[in-house]
Amino acid sequence: MTHYPAIIAERRIIASDNFFSNIGKCLIFMVDEYYPAREVVVAAERAGQRLDNFLFQQFKFLPKTRIYKMLRKGEVRINGGRAKQTYRIQPGDRVRLPPVRREGASSATRSEVPVALQQRIAQQILYEDARLMVIDKPPGIAVHAGSGVSAGVIEALRALRPNADFIELIHRLDRPTSGCLLVALERALLLEVQALLREGGIQKTYLALLAGRWKGGGRRIEQALSRRGAKGQVRQTHGDPEGKHAVSRFTPIRRYADATLMQVRIDTGRTHQIRVHAAEQGQPVLGDTRYGDFALNRQFSKRGLKRLFLHAQQLDFSLPSSGQRYQFEAPLPEDLQAVLQQLSETGDDTAAS
16 A cells, blocks of 8 residues: 655644643644645556545545545546446556645544443454454444444454554444454455355354243244335335345253343344344343343343443454464453353353253
């Protein structure tokens, strides 16, 4: 990837809130950084990447709205012509990037990602090599910025590694879900592992606490799913014969008086798949505020469950290109362990056979 130095174009003087003090004027000096137009030739390892994602990497400091505005106005050119955000770049493509200005930059405010978030994510790195990183994602943190979310895991990682050429999510986890999250550090690995995901070549294992006592043993649930919701509204996933194929395999681990700890393996990765499949069985994931039983959620909140009991416990896969096998496990967080301990102490819990 080509990098270029910032050129300081202008200097501004801004009075601080405490403009006058015992020692006189207090001034804060801020600078605008100007980045000139440039042309980038697409390397082979970028082949097939969407243009908007390519631009996000080139302009890490710009909000996505500014990048989409560039595309709409035709400021970005591919081989001399306009291109849509969905265009898949090809090796040898000549991408003309427009000049941009970054206002009010300073060493103290350069990162828009809270330091506390960066520190927390840094502490959650389970594994890292030259190509791959695995994060034990904490609950309540989004994997990326979006509506109402200024920064997530990927933004924190990019802030932690400002000189990294490539850091991209391989897959996603719901915001309230904890556990194993894969991050690619090179594009070739991203494409290879995402192909495995599409082909069902990655074994993904979750732990979930479901409402009620599960009857019988393991159960394979095959139910197509689709997303519904008008523009601007919260979209939900529903069972839909015309939807996308989805398969979940539920295996009871331990039964409690009014809940069951389940191991869930998914052959597909549809949005909210486990949560919807469980709810469709009449035994939703406890703590689920979207698809769950709200009365039960309130009851379990009094027993220590303050969030969705869904944890991405394990990932197991081999890379076709090298045959190398990867196995990762994120331990069940302490808050969820405490819930299980509380349920055991109330009695009437049995190991599932």
